[in-house]
Amino acid sequence: MKIDSTKKADLSAQIAQAIRDAIIDGRMIVDERLPSEAELAEQFAVSRPTVREALKRLAAQSLIRTARGAFGGAFVNRLSYEEAYGQQITTSTLLLSMNAVSFETACEARYALERACTALAAQRRTADHLATMRAEIHRQAQPGLSDESFCASDVAFHRALVDAAGNPVLSYQLAGAVEAMQPLMNMITFTARSREEIVGLHGRIADGVEAHDGATAESALHELEIYTQHLGRDVMAARARRAT
Amino acid sequence: MKIDSTKKADLSAQIAQAIRDAIIDGRMIVDERLPSEAELAEQFAVSRPTVREALKRLAAQSLIRTARGAFGGAFVNRLSYEEAYGQQITTSTLLLSMNAVSFETACEARYALERACTALAAQRRTADHLATMRAEIHRQAQPGLSDESFCASDVAFHRALVDAAGNPVLSYQLAGAVEAMQPLMNMITFTARSREEIVGLHGRIADGVEAHDGATAESALHELEIYTQHLGRDVMAARARRAT
DNA sequence: GACTTTTAAATGTCTGACAATTTGAGCGCA
DNA sequence: TGCGCTCAAATTGTCAGACATTTAAAAGTC
Structure with a gap:
């Protein structure tokens, strides 16, 4: 050496x-x-x-x-999963914020990766994971929740979905993608109507996972992606209008 | 501050x-x-x-x-994708090597993530990406290639597949997963028979991507995962026998 | 034998200095 | 004027030596 x-x-x-x-x-x-x-x-x-x-x-x-x-x-040092998560999140967050990555690109990447876990999650989920998902869905349905809290709960829900796949390497990879998206998601103002829509889709995902039915969960996740992209486009359009 | x-x-x-x-x-x-x-x-x-x-x-x-x-x-510093790749690969490699992650777990994670890109790759691939994939397949079919070179070419092939999805955030996330797997893959001794099998599956993936047919590409990728897991189990079994 | 004190090894921090490198300004010269 | 050269200033890179702090083992004490 x-x-x-x-x-x-x-x-x-x-x-x-x-x-x-x-x-x-x-x-x-x-x-x-x-x-x-x-x-x-x-x-x-x-x-x-x-x-x-x-x-x-x-x-x-x-x-x-x-x-x-x-x-x-x-x-x-034995690099623990926690430390690796942390570095992954820091790097991903900076990469997104410094390189003007579009909401569309980041969103696509996130849901593509998440879809990769969904089938496994439906197959292997434990009662614990399911309970966490249901609890977050319940929290998201509370009226008067701030946008930040709603987003945080959203992250926790998706985190539980990813963890349900029971593969720590997958969880590690996904942590960065999901958490780094949060600042971008926080730019969205969620109306009561859009929250209702999202909570409904979360419910369908949880139903699919509960029934060990990967196809249902994947299709609900895909709808959620489309809806999220839609919300993102609206925000961008509104911002563009304000700029003129 | x-x-x-x-x-x-x-x-x-x-x-x-x-x-x-x-x-x-x-x-x-x-x-x-x-x-x-x-x-x-x-x-x-x-x-x-x-x-x-x-x-x-x-x-x-x-x-x-x-x-x-x-x-x-x-x-x-503007964190470039290259720098982010590098950190991601270092972290992932260490995480895998230090935490006794099983071949099975790492392999599952890698293919799950890769499957997430395949549909997008089939949709958006350019002639360049396809040419890279075909070139690597051709290289892999050469007799007398060392196991290391075969693995390196394998990484290059999958890298091209991921890049074909045209989403830099996805490429960044996948770089770590694919490259970190290489040391584990290098433990496998590829027989002429298994190389033939792998090259054939790579060909089918490329065919699917060329035809913009995501379903074909995904199914070939899935077969490749099963076959890789099979090879991995054989190596572990042989190692266990030798240990007794 | 159990408890306390000492001691040694190591990292954490500070001070002060010099070396190397890069840029810009000043100067001379045609 | 315009070009090139030199030189000074600012900043990071490196070094040497010293002291503070922390920790655990060894020595000493009751």
Whole structure:
């Protein structure tokens, strides 16, 4: 791992990459302790602050964790699903907000991915998942709910649907797509009429999942996508009118 | 942004979080220049190395970029799809390798997500995408191809399929799932017989996409999933036998 | 033997300095 | 005027050394 050629990148970036490579291709295993900062500094022939910058880069990606005190130090971190969710959400949110991704594109991606889970969810759902979905539907039907709360409940509903597929890798992938959409969804003002429509479709999805009937759930989800796209277009049109 | 309470986290982590928050909720916009390290140090009442550690954390997430020299400094970075791909792949790869995700689970997730794109791909594919898919199929049929090269070509084929859907957000989400699977796929030794089978199914997928026939493509993809799962089970069984 | 104190190792932070790099302004020269 | 050269200023990158803080093991005490 001592490899550190005379390329034209920052030393701290090179060192971070060297350690990252060692972790990714298995030369360092989970919970293994890295040499102390002083030792790393000597190995790479750089100063301690430079090593520290490299370690902070890795810590930002949750590749390592550090502990103070005797027998502390930097350890290879087991990347948990929670940490992976978090990074996925941050990255997805920024990607959408910084690249002027249209509501249409983001919405299409989200529902396409979600449709991928629906059949599995109908097949494997537990009573718990179903109960969560029903509870969120009930919350969404409450009058006087703010738009933000309605959206948050929407996310929770879809999250439960995804989790019902019982595949943590799928849940991880979907978390980013669904949560990153929320800021875009929050731009929509939900009328009583549109809420009613959405709650109805949610109910049909839950019915399909409850009956282990993937086709019904998928078709309701597809209707929901069409309706959401419709709402999105209305918002964009209204915004365009206001701009003139 | 000067908020910096006396919580029990590292100063550099707190500062990184404060700046990250400012970027995420739009108080800092793309290409905006951050104050210099010296100014940030003064604002947050910490030393320059501490500020630098915070900035390196953000740089590791591609949230900022830095330039040396007069009128250099740290700038809010437009997160490109390429950078997002890269982070997604790194995270997904680590998640799979560190959490003992079974071949079955990863495979199911990958094909479920890919199935989400197939209908769109069949609808929107361009001649370019189709040509890429055909070229990879041709490469895969070459005798004497190493297992690694075969897998790489497999990834390229599926990547083209995903890109054919014409939705960059979908491509971004799928990149991680497909590429992270590669190390697991590389464990499989492909016999001439199994390659023939896979190439045949790839051909059927390409046929479906070419004919704008989503149903055909989806059904071929589904067969490919079943066959891949079958190969995976064989490898695991052989490995278990060897272990006894 | 159980509790307390010490000690050593490690990360976290600060200060101050110098090196490298980039841009713009000033200057000279034709 | 217009072109090119040099130089200064600003900023990040790196280094060295020091001190503070935290933690757990080792040593000491009752």
